[in-house]
Each structure stands twice: as structure tokens, then as C-alpha cells.
Amino acid sequence: MDNTKALTVQDVADILKIAKNTVYELVKRGELNSYKVGRKVRFTLKDVESYIENSKKIQNPGRKENTALSDLYTDTFGGLAKVPASNEFIVCGQDLMLDILTSYMGKYCKNISALRAYIGSYSSLVALYNGYIQAATTHLWDGDTGQYNVPFVRRLLPGIPAVIIHLTCRTQGFYVAKGNPKDINSWEDLKRRDITVINREKGAGSRVLLDEHLRLMGIYGSSLNGYDNETQSHLTVASTISRGAADIGVGIEKIASQVEGIDFIPLQKERYELVIKKEIFDTPVVQSILKILRSDEFKSEFKDIGGYDISEMGEIIALT
Missing domain, CATH: 3.40.190.10 (Periplasmic binding protein-like II)
Known part of the structure; x- marks a missing residue:
């Protein structure tokens, strides 16, 4: 694809799997580069790729600044290496669905700073095991069982009871x-x-x-x-x-x-799912996350985007 070809707001919303209003908000905050043709806002593919790369940070919707993983939250293996503060709740994973989720958490989870960490499924589960985050997302396929996520959660969180909550299916x-x-x-x-x-x-x-x-x-x-x-x-x-x-x-x-x-x-x-430790399942913040995932308001964010099968969103898949 030509990196200089003009993309519309809807094109960018589709690529990032977010609502059009969120695209305008990213432009307004200076997080996503754009240009205008008359009154129309346009983007290049390079703009979108740059936004994705720059977004791979710990993000807090309630703060003006982001903390880079390399500064405070990375160890020698590229994973997280800092225990969050008592008022921080870190959701780890790379799908932009999680940006929308933490935005909702900012509205509905009182006295909690909802943070995002952009690292892959395997490292997310390792970070959860080490206590550096409270929620990991994963879409790891086990070739021996043909099953998603459960085998990896059991291997990477040995001896730790966990709850797996379904988010979406993708192809x-x-x-x-x-x-x-x-x-x-x-x-x-x-x-x-x-x-x-x-x-x-x-x-x-x-x-x-x-x-x-x-x-x-x-x-x-x-x-x-x-x-x-x-x-x-x-x-x-x-x-x-x-x-x-x-x-x-x-x-x-x-x-x-x-x-x-x-x-x-x-x-x-594939199945894309949220993993938390069972010991925090009954806390107000986790129960609020469940309510958000099961709400019509949250699900409506994805109805016009495509690429998501949200028919099981919010269902508890397994207790390990």
C-alpha cells in the first residue's frame, strides 16, 4: 500500500478498530498526525503506523504524560518489571479494544488509574505471574490440544488460580x-x-x-x-x-x-481473552470491568467496525 495515499477518518477507524469520534479525539490531542484537504481530515498509512508504534507505552487516560516501558516497566526480557501502585490497574496487551476498555474504566472505576501496557500475549502472562500487572490479554494457540489460552495460562501461572474472561474472536x-x-x-x-x-x-x-x-x-x-x-x-x-x-x-x-x-x-x-488472578476477581474494579464488557454501551463500540465476533464477550471461559 502506498504510504502517501490519503486515508479517511473512517479508514483509520477501521484500521485501529475504534470509533470515528475517537479518531478525531486522537487528532485533537496531537497523538495522530493528519492533514486537511479543504475541510476534510486525511491521513497517510505512515501516520497510522507511527501512532501504533508510539502507542506501545504504559498509558493512563487521566494523565498528561505517558511512561515509556523502557524507562520504568521493562526488564532484560522486554517484559514489565515494576509493581503497580495501589491505585493503578494495568491492562496488558496490544489490541486497541483495550484502549476503549481502559477509557471506560476511567469513567466507571472510581479512584483507580486505568493504565495500558503494549506487550505481546506471552510476556503479558509472565508479567501477570510476577505481579507487575493485574490483567493480561492473550490469544495463544496450543498445537497439542488445539485449544486457545487455557494451556498457556496453566503453564505460565503455575500454582496461581486464574479467571479467563472472553473478549472476542478473530480470524x-x-x-x-x-x-x-x-x-x-x-x-x-x-x-x-x-x-x-x-x-x-x-x-x-x-x-x-x-x-x-x-x-x-x-x-x-x-x-x-x-x-x-x-x-x-x-x-x-x-x-x-x-x-x-x-x-x-x-x-x-x-x-x-x-x-x-x-x-x-x-x-x-482465534480466541482473544482477558486473564486475571482469581484472588482479585471479587474486587470492585474487576466487577466493574465485567459490567463494562457485558454492557450494550461497550459492545456498541464494535458493531460497525467489523473484524470482531463479540457474541461471547464478558463470558467466563475457565477457572484455572
Whole structure:
């Protein structure tokens, strides 16, 4: 996709999975670059990618400044490494659905600062285990059981009872060049030597999905062309393929419709879920989160966006 092509407010809302009013608010706060054609606000893909990269910080809707992960909250493994204050509640994960959730928490959770940490599923669960956050989000697929999240929660939170709350389902698959010139259709095609991949960062749900399928096929990741080329978002994976720098990448379906020059090969439905420790389940803030997730007001934020199956949102999936 041409990084200079004009995107409308609705285009950006669709890419970021937020309401149009939120896009205008981001522009007003100076967080999202834009320009005007007459009275119309327009954006470039580069503007949107820059916003996503710059958003990978601990964010507090009630504060004027953001605290960078690298400053206070990262350890040598790139995860969180600071116990939150008693009035802070950190929700960890990369989907922009969580930006909307913490915004609602700012309105309905009294005396609590709702914070966001933008790190992948695996590192989120490790941070939860270490007590650096109160809520992790995950979409990790276990190839041995064919199950999402529960096996990883049990492994990464050993001896800690946890509650898994469903957020949404999304479709994962391959991004390929328009017209699929290399005829890529299944995981088996990764065995081919004429294919170059663009990968997600270690610990991301899409990266784990790829690695699990490689493991089941008896393939080492190091044997794939481009396996070590990592990026931090679905959008960047798709745009990399669009400009011809790679042949294939794993990502969610919705982004494919926002980037020109690529097609999407659907492979499997994934479950994106919220994990908290059982010992805080009955606290006012967690009960408020449940009410928010189950409310018509919150669900209406996603009805016109697409890419989300919210039919089970707010349901308790498992107690581990």
C-alpha cells in the first residue's frame, strides 16, 4: 500500500478498530498526525503506523504524560518489571479494544488509574505471574490440544488460580500479495524454499501460532527465509507484503481489508481473552470491568467496525 495515499477518518477507524469520534479525539490531542484537504481530515498509512508504534507505552487516560516501558516497566526480557501502585490497574496487551476498555474504566472505576501496557500475549502472562500487572490479554494457540489460552495460562501461572474472561474472536490467516502469485494456501506451503516470511515479535499470539504449526510439521523456524525479520503489528506485516519485501505473514483478517495490494488466506478462528488472578476477581474494579464488557454501551463500540465476533464477550471461559 502506498504510504502517501490519503486515508479517511473512517479508514483509520477501521484500521485501529475504534470509533470515528475517537479518531478525531486522537487528532485533537496531537497523538495522530493528519492533514486537511479543504475541510476534510486525511491521513497517510505512515501516520497510522507511527501512532501504533508510539502507542506501545504504559498509558493512563487521566494523565498528561505517558511512561515509556523502557524507562520504568521493562526488564532484560522486554517484559514489565515494576509493581503497580495501589491505585493503578494495568491492562496488558496490544489490541486497541483495550484502549476503549481502559477509557471506560476511567469513567466507571472510581479512584483507580486505568493504565495500558503494549506487550505481546506471552510476556503479558509472565508479567501477570510476577505481579507487575493485574490483567493480561492473550490469544495463544496450543498445537497439542488445539485449544486457545487455557494451556498457556496453566503453564505460565503455575500454582496461581486464574479467571479467563472472553473478549472476542478473530480470524487468523496469511497475508499474501494480491492475486496470490505464489499460490500459497496452507501451512504446508511454509516448507517451500521460494517463500520469504515477515514475522511478528517473540511472544505475540500470531508468532506463537506460526511457531506451533512449524513445530507440528517438524520445521525449524531458522529454515524459513525471513524468519528473523520481526515487526510489532499486523498492519506493518501487511504493508511489508504489499510493497513486495516479503511473500507471506500471519495476521488477522480485518487489517487485510485496509491495505491495498494484498489478499487474505483464512486459516483458523482465534480466541482473544482477558486473564486475571482469581484472588482479585471479587474486587470492585474487576466487577466493574465485567459490567463494562457485558454492557450494550461497550459492545456498541464494535458493531460497525467489523473484524470482531463479540457474541461471547464478558463470558467466563475457565477457572484455572
